[in-house]
Amino acid sequence: MMSSARYEAGMETLRKMVSEEILSQTVEHVKKFDPDFSNMIVEFAFGDIYSRPGLDLKQRELITIASLITQGAESQLSFHIHGALKAGLTPKEIVEAVMHCVPYAGFPKALGALGVVMNIFNELGIKHR
Structure with missing residues (x-):
């Protein structure tokens, strides 16, 4: 699956938030089980919401x-x-x-x-x- 701009924005935000170790324990752990679910978390929660201006x-x-x-x-x-x-x-x-x-x-x-x-x-x- 190709990375979207939303996914890249989400991963950039996540890297500002937690260590690579925690990122691996969470996002990568979910990705191994269900890549679509992992992508949804990264794109929506962190690419769309956490990356917004204002806060x-x-x-x-x-x-x-x-x-x-x-x-x-x-x-x-x-x-x-x-x-x-x-x-x-x-x-x-x-x-x-x-x-x-x-x-x-x-x-x-x-x-x-x-x-x-x-x-x-x-x-x-x-x-x-």
């Missing part, structure tokens, strides 16, 4: 983290916590975003998200306080 990656990741927390979508949260850190969100801002979701999503979803954040911070050697 920077830091703002987009903050919105995405909040949205994922309110959905209880912990499986996607790790990718976006890494993206948020690379986009410039501080560990304190990430924890504050999780805390801010408590009154909207509830403690169970926020605590689940905090567990993901704690694991990533531990893996990366990030001290929160």
Whole structure:
């Protein structure tokens, strides 16, 4: 399959967001299972939406983290916590975003998200306080 401009824009955005290792663990992992699904993710989410003007990656990741927390979508949260850190969100801002979701999503979803954040911070050697 030939790469489209949307796909290339999506991959460019993804490379700004996460390391090649994480990119391989996610996008390439899905691509091996179903290339069309992988292309849709790259083209639509990152080529069409994340690449739009108007918000920077830091703002987009903050919105995405909040949205994922309110959905209880912990499986996607790790990718976006890494993206948020690379986009410039501080560990304190990430924890504050999780805390801010408590009154909207509830403690169970926020605590689940905090567990993901704690694991990533531990893996990366990030001290929160």
